[in-house]
Amino acid sequence: MIRPKLSLRRPLAVLGAVLLGLTGAAAVAAPASAHHTTITATAACDQLSGERVITWKVENSEVNKDATIRKVTASPATPVTVAVEGAGTKPLDQVVIAQGSFVEAVQRVPGDTAKATLKVKAAWYKDNKTQRAENEGSINLSADEPCKPAPTCVDASKAKYSHTFDGPKGTATVKLDGNLPLCGDTKQYFTLVSYFAPRPQFATPQYVYGTPDSDFVGGNQTEIELNVEIPNCHTQVDLIWGDKDKVIDPLVEGGKRYDNLKLGSPGAPGNRSTGPQGWYNGGDKSCTTPASTFASNCDGTVTVSLSNDGKISKYPVEFEVKGENGFSKKVTVEPGKANNDTVVPAESAGKIEVLVDGKVIEGGTYSWQRPEDCPLPTVTTEADCENFTLTASNPEGGLPVKVEFSYDGKTETRTVAAGKSESVTFKAGKAETALVALPDLELEMEAVYAPEGDCGGGGGGGEEPGLPVTGAAAGGIAAGALALLAIGAVLFVVARRRRVRFTA
Structure with a gap:
């Protein structure tokens, strides 16, 4: 064999x-x-x-x-x-x-x-x-590690990632590390979110701006790009581990925080992605729109209207209204609201400033200006062969008015309070007219001395009815009004720093 x-x-x-x-x-x-x-x-x-x-x-x-x-x-x-x-x-x-x-x-x-x-x-x-x-x-074989099949995918609980982040631009990317996809139908979501913020540093409350961007790594998708809009004011931008359900809105004092959900954090799960810190605080202007308007009143006061209702008004605004002589008032206006209750007294209305955070806001300066519809003082006369009496009356609701009475080389000055009258009596002289001036209003008028009867034979006089002082204020065009009385020849002419005399 x-x-x-x-x-x-x-x-x-x-x-x-x-x-x-x-x-x-x-x-x-x-x-x-x-x-x-x-x-x-x-x-x-x-x-x-x-x-x-x-x-x-x-x-x-x-x-x-x-x-x-x-x-x-x-x-x-x-x-x-x-x-x-x-x-x-x-x-x-x-x-x-x-x-x-x-x-x-x-x-x-x-x-x-x-x-x-x-x-x-x-x-x-x-x-x-x-x-x-x-x-x-x-x-x-006991000293060797157990033999296991080489993985064909990576378990989501052990997957590692890398990311980029640009907070000021509102962009980020997240990429699965290695060459293996996530196992099965597993999806790992990441979300980029931006906020309105009260300060350029971390502060609360914060409110989500626009729509957060969320996407997942899973299946054949191993890298994602995320983009969000950034408000044109103070902001915070966060790149977080999870989908939109993880977004906190609003972020408030003592409330929930993202902590280690932010990618790039020192703890899990944020530390499972390598890259820069996935959070940003910045912005160079406040997320409010403070504004003010002014209205002068006839009594010399100014009503200041404060508003906080612009497109990016997300926070209360504390206004400070300041005037002359130490006047100051602080008013807080909630977002989307206005306040019309601030009145600056007449003695402080010469220069008004509206400030926020210690700075005068745009359009926030003003000085009192006399409204065109304020009633003017009126003047009445009484003339006889011995005396020529002029009386100025100031309507209710106005400012005190300075009145200068001049006749036959003599001048008397009176300040007439609102709702009051002041009279001046001159001895009858050779002058045919008297001048009544309101220097604060840049108004003047002439009154003709024309007593009733023949003063040579001793005559009487009569009181003329009240006549309004009318005319242009400072800077206006000279204007006047003519009132010719039916009884007695008293004529008032109003002009800007010039006198025009009319005779009947």
């Missing part, structure tokens, strides 16, 4: 994707007789399957006799095979080991196997008889 010899001197390659981190050689049992097999082993991890791949090297101790493998016992009890060139594989117990040679057999065991053993019974034909021997080899 011819026994075929298998040429197995070339080490056999282990099929599949196998890592070459080898363990130590297996222990070899002492031979039971002069004939024996020597068994050693190495192991590697197949990261595709997660199995340990053990390569058993079985050597024939005889240099001039072939060894026929009769029985193989493996623990764990998985197949032990030998690659045959051109013929695939065959079980180890069907192999003949050529004299002085060896075979390499492959066994796949679970990835968490701690120890594997291999018993081999072999037979030699020598001296016209068959001789048998059994030997055992083993390999200790």
Whole structure:
């Protein structure tokens, strides 16, 4: 009988994707007789399957006799095979080991196997008889990490990211690190949000501006871009871990905070993304629109209207209204509201300023101006051959008015309070007219001295009815009004710093 010899001197390659981190050689049992097999082993991890791949090297101790493998016992009890060139594989117990040679057999065991053993019974034909021997080899795998399949995706709870962030521009990107997608249908959301803020540093309350931008990493999408609008005032911008449900609106004193949800934070989950800090505070103007208007009153006071109702008015505004002589009043106006209750007294209305945060707001300066519809003082006269009496009356609701009465080279000055009258009596002289001037209003008028009757024979006089002082105020065009009385020749002419005399 011819026994075929298998040429197995070339080490056999282990099929599949196998890592070459080898363990130590297996222990070899002492031979039971002069004939024996020597068994050693190495192991590697197949990261595709997660199995340990053990390569058993079985050597024939005889240099001039072939060894026929009769029985193989493996623990764990998985197949032990030998690659045959051109013929695939065959079980180890069907192999003949050529004299002085060896075979390499492959066994796949679970990835968490701690120890594997291999018993081999072999037979030699020598001296016209068959001789048998059994030997055992083993390999200790307990010191190695368990073999696991190489991942094809990354678990969302362990995924790492990197990000960019530009707070002033309201842009950010988030990218999944590595080459593996998230496992299954998992989606990890990230959100970019901007706020109205009361200060360019962190302060509350804050209100969401526009619409937060939210997107996810998952499936084939491994990188996202986020963009939000930034208000044209103080703002805060945050890049947070999670979807829009995580957005806090408003951010208030003592309320919830994003803390480590912000990407780039020192703690989880924000620290699972590398990049700059994902938050920004800035803006160079207040998120309010303070405004003021003014209305002069006839009594010299000024009513100041304050409003806080512009497009970006999100916060109360504390106005300060200041006037001359130490006048100051602070008024807080809520967003979207106005206040019309501030009245600056006449003695302080010469210069008015409206301030916010210590600065005069745009259009916030004013001085009292006499309204065009304010009633003017009136003058009445009484003339006889002995006296010429002039009386000035100031209507209710106006300012005190200074009146200068001049006749026949003499001048008397009176200040007439609102709702009061003042009279001046001159001795009748040769002058035909008297001048009544209101210097504060830049108004003048002439009254003709025309007593009733013939003063040569002793005549009487009469009181003329009241006549209004009318005409242009300072800076106006000279104007006047003519009132010719039916009884008595008293005429009042009003002009700007000039006198026009009319005669009846």
